[in-house]
Amino acid sequence: MFSSKLLVCLSAFSVVTAGYAAEPSGANRYNVLFIAVDDLRDDLNCFGSDWVESPNIDRLAKNGLSFTNHHVQVATCGASRFAMLTGLSPATSKMQGNNAFKTLARESDRAQTLPEVFRRSGYKTASIGKVSHSTDGKEFAYNGKGDGRDELPNAWDELPTEYGEWQRGWGLMFGYHGGVHREDGSGHKDLMEFVAEEDSELPDGLIADVAIKQLQKWKDERFFIGVGFIKPHLPFVATKGDWDAFKDKDIPLAPRQEHTDANYWHKSHEFFKYDAPYDDENPLSEENQLMNRRAYFACVRYVDRQIGRVLNELETLGLADETIVVLWGDHGWCLGDLQMWGKHSPYEEANRSPLIVRVPGYDSKVIDSPVETIDIFPSLLELCQPKDTATARPLDGVSFAQSAKTGKASRELAISYWARSISVRDDSFRLILDRDRKKPAELYKIQADGSSGRNIASTNPERIQSILTKMLKRKEMEQKDFAATVKASLGN
Numbered sequence: 295m296f297s298s299k300l301l302v303c304l305s306a307f308s309v310v311t312a313g314y315a316a317e318p319s320g321a322n323r324y325n326v327l328f329i330a331v332d333d334l335r336d337d338l339n340c341f342g343s344d345w346v347e348s349p350n351i352d353r354l355a356k357n358g359l360s361f362t363n364h365h366v367q368v369a370t371c372g373a374s375r376f377a378m379l380t381g382l383s384p385a386t387s388k389m390q391g392n393n394a395f396k397t398l399a400r401e402s403d404r405a406q407t408l409p410e411v412f413r414r415s416g417y418k419t420a421s422i423g424k425v426s427h428s429t430d431g432k433e434f435a436y437n438g439k440g441d442g443r444d445e446l447p448n449a450w451d452e453l454p455t456e457y458g459e460w461q462r463g464w465g466l467m468f469g470y471h472g473g474v475h476r477e478d479g480s481g482h483k484d485l486m487e488f489v490a491e492e493d494s495e496l497p498d499g500l501i502a503d504v505a506i507k508q509l510q511k512w513k514d515e516r517f518f519i520g521v522g523f524i525k526p527h528l529p530f531v532a533t534k535g536d537w538d539a540f541k542d543k544d545i546p547l548a549p550r551q552e553h554t555d556a557n558y559w560h561k562s563h564e565f566f567k568y569d570a571p572y573d574d575e576n577p578l579s580e581e582n583q584l585m586n587r588r589a590y591f592a593c594v595r596y597v598d599r600q601i602g603r604v605l606n607e608l609e610t611l612g613l614a615d616e617t618i619v620v621l622w623g624d625h626g627w628c629l630g631d632l633q634m635w636g637k638h639s640p641y642e643e644a645n646r647s648p649l650i651v652r653v654p655g656y657d658s659k660v661i662d663s664p665v666e667t668i669d670i671f672p673s674l675l676e677l678c679q680p681k682d683t684a685t686a687r688p689l690d691g692v693s694f695a696q697s698a699k700t701g702k703a704s705r706e707l708a709i710s711y712w713a714r715s716i717s718v719r720d721d722s723f724r725l726i727l728d729r730d731r732k733k734p735a736e737l738y739k740i741q742a743d744g745s746s747g748r749n750i751a752s753t754n755p756e757r758i759q760s761i762l763t764k765m766l767k768r769k770e771m772e773q774k775d776f777a778a779t780v781k782a783s784l785g786n
């Protein structure tokens with residue numbers, strides 16, 4: 295029989311040989327800088343889109359784990375962030391809407407959210423910008439009404455978001471140059487605006503300023519700092535320089551525009567609410583599609599620069615060697631794909647988003663196996679070993695921390711939810727099922743350029759069966775509704 299001492303020696307040996315130290319539980323091993331970027335597709339230079347200017351994110355990827363097959367739980371801001379922050383799948387939480395945070399208890403014996411785990415473990419925690427759903431972490435309506443209670447109860451020591459000329463959180467969210475914003479009563483809702491000269495004249499510049507100050511303030515503390523940038527979320531607003539860099543640039547159209555066999559196609563309501571700088575038309579001409587794509591990528595260029603400023607400060611303060619950096623897009627965005635402009639669908643382009651994790655001492659790796667947003671929570675617990683890991687509900691995610699060694703994450707499938715659909719991604723296909731079983735299944739082979747291709751469900755029943763068989767092994771089968779959908783589809 296092994297003595298406990300021998301086991302300790304053996305595990306210590308394996309730690310040394312693997313080179314990926316797992317310190318004893320309770321080590322509070324690393325700081326966490328969690329960067330959320332709103333509506334960021336994985337159209338980044340480091341993910342193969344060579345027309346995109348994302349040098350700072352690329353630099354992070356060069357020294358980190360890049361997950362090229364990361365999918366969110368729900369392709370909308372609030373529900374996706376709720377899943378990330380609670381570690382709960384919508385299959386168990388039933389939360390698929392933007393109001394999910396209102397269901398959190400004001401008091402709980404155990405942590406309900408990721409930052410709360412770290413706070414209970416002795417970390418200093420702060421939320422800056424849009425980390426949960428609101429842009430300052432406080433519960434207010436768009437019109438400013440509400441009591442401003444913390445959107446995540448007991449999670450944050452500080453909520454230092456500054457409002458600048460925009461005066462409130464939702465003002466930052468929908469901000470234009472000069473303190474104008476979509477919800478200020480002026481009726482201003484331009485689709486795009488590129489007049490600011492300086493980064494600091496726009497909300498994300500202000501968010502980066504505050505993040506830099508917070509890093510300086512807590513450089514001698516163990517911290518979990520969430521920084522949520524707003525662009526490239528609508529409206530498309532960045533500096534004049536960002537637009538100048540893209541306005542004449544040769545970029546491609548969305549690779550797949552056909553949508554006649556896509557049962558979840560929608561009319562891009564959010565996008566068409568804004569006032570475009572051309573006569574209204576739908577579908578858009580190629581010229582106007584390109585204008586919108588350039589505007590989106592100008593915003594990516596702008597937000598990438600703000601991310602770079604924060605990462606540079608981390609280096610300058612000497613904190614990079616003890617800080618895990620996570621960069622996460624809260625969902626993808628159809629940028630003309632399937633003739634859609636927006637999120638809110640079960641399709642690949644709305645659900646796949648960038649996830650990059652830099653862990654001090656880890657080699658960089660590109661990981662192509664499926665990963666879900668809910669996997670971030672247990673991964674950070676495994677990597678950081680915070681003192682108090684008790685959570686109010688069991689986590690649904692699977693840690694990908696070991697993928698740094700293996701080059702593979704632990705899942706065969708990533709599952710996303712939208713309205714009544716279940717959307718499932720394996721290493722190369724996406725299957726979409728209707729929980730009401732009224733719409734036929736859709737199956738897409740994901741192309742080399744990352745797009746969906748054509749619906750090939752009718753000619754590939756064996757591939758559908760193979761994905762469904764894998765779904766039978768999932769924990770979500772404990773949920774009656776989920777199991778009924780999978781079993782009924784298997785019987786077809």
Ligand SMILES: [Ca+2]
Nearest residue numbers: 332333371624
């Ligand atoms: Ca979003």
